[in-house]
Amino acid sequence: MTHDPRRTSWSGTVPYHFAREHRPHDLDSLRALVAGSSHLRPVGTAHTFNDLPDAAAGAEVAAVSVAAFDELQVGDDRTWVRVGAGLTHAQLAVALEPHGLALENLASLPHLNVAGAVATATHGSGVRTGNLATQVRAVELVLASGDVVTVRRGDRDFDGTVVGLGALGVVTSLELDVVPAVDHRQVVLLDGDPETLPDRLASVLALGRSVSVFTLWDGSADRVWVKSRDGDPELGLATTGLAPMTGEQHPIPGLDPVHCTAQQGVPGPWVERLPHFRPGFLPSVGDEVQSEFHVPFEHAADAARAVRAVGEHLAVALQVAEIRAVAADTLWLSPQFGQTTCSFHFTWVGDTVLADAAARVVEEALAPFAPRPHWGKHFTLDVRRAYPRIDDFRALRDRLDPDRTFVNPWLERVLLDG
Ligand SMILES: Cc1cc2nc3c(=O)[nH]c(=O)nc-3n(C[C@H](O)[C@H](O)[C@H](O)COP(=O)(O)OP(=O)(O)OC[C@H]3O[C@@H](n4cnc5c(N)ncnc54)[C@H](O)[C@@H]3O)c2cc1C
Structure with missing residues (x-):
């Protein structure tokens, strides 16, 4: 049940400080472990790009993984x-x-x-x-x-x-x-007019069931991934200026698309079309840092213009950027709480200093649009005013975990204190 703890995040860019890692096999063992622990952090697959899952350095904090709970x-x-x-x-x-x-x-x-x-x-x-x-x-x-x-x-x-x-x-x-x-399919479209993309962004993101715009924010042509399922209406591309690309594409220009899910409208299972990367293959490039900022969808065009205006300052750190839309919900700590968002994602190089500097440039550019960062990616923004129900969350946390068993430095710094 006790294992050597993970030492870093999946990307290797965030050090972890766990004293040990527990992997209980059943609910009773987990309950005994939790009740007998003064400090503990649940971990999943460690794909976050900050110290959200981590323990405090030097403290006797264990990680707990429920990987065995697979029913x-x-x-x-x-x-x-x-x-x-x-x-x-x-x-x-x-x-x-x-x-x-x-x-x-x-x-x-x-x-x-x-x-x-x-x-x-x-x-x-x-x-x-x-x-x-x-x-x-x-x-x-x-x-x-x-x-x-x-x-x-x-x-x-x-x-x-x-x-x-x-x-x-x-x-x-x-x-x-x-x-x-049902079967899904995806096509990759070339957008030859990146200068006008901000004006068209809202309609491009509404083109299909799931749309991702990949861009370098440098004026070069953008590429648009559109995913649909059997029964969805035909894509109406006639007036969009978008043209289907021939040949498979990797989201990061120049990389071999061998790890990518099949494109060019070939039908296949949902899990091999909705994600960009195939199960069973190493996703993306690994040596990376990611950041993402969600802004209200009505600001999509202005926010895109603001990022484009600082594009040249991002180039040194940027592998590729992705723009997506996410529908509104009612979950207190969801970045989509009360707002459909246009979401600006950045895959940076694995150099944390370069990535941090570039993320700060984006944060400043997007500041007028009240961005909410992705909790699992790198950011420096103060989020405490961005969530109207944050005090309710704090009260819920106090009630469920009065002795702060699950609280770590990230939670104190970013969410709970101050
Ligand atoms: C290559 C790559 C691609 C990505 N693509 C996307 C994307 O398309 N869209 C997107 O939104 N994000 C994306 N992400 C970010 C990723 O989805 C999030 O960071 C997510 O939290 C990762 O889940 P995890 O289990 O690996 O996280 P972990 O780092 O292991 O945990 C994340 C949080 O979940 C908590 N947690 C984990 N398991 C439990 C549990 N059993 N009980 C209670 N709490 C638990 C941890 O305490 C921690 O707070 C991507 C990340 C990578 C590396």
């Missing part, structure tokens, strides 16, 4: 499933396959742990599609006391619990909305 139960009416919190989206897709069921949306890669993705409001894209936390209809978690609670959609604490940042307890299972699995 799947299909709801009677086939509109929901109960999944063990240890599954990754790729593993969940394999488990759903015989049942002919799917998730409505996914992030850019399926290697993420479902619970870790939900805890940070990880998202895919779609003006009418919420982030992955909005797929949740119930959360089961082990509280600091060792008690097990299930919080359901409609319960008083639900909207505060789902995007919990590992601050409320250890999530052991989730009930998720599911849809019938």
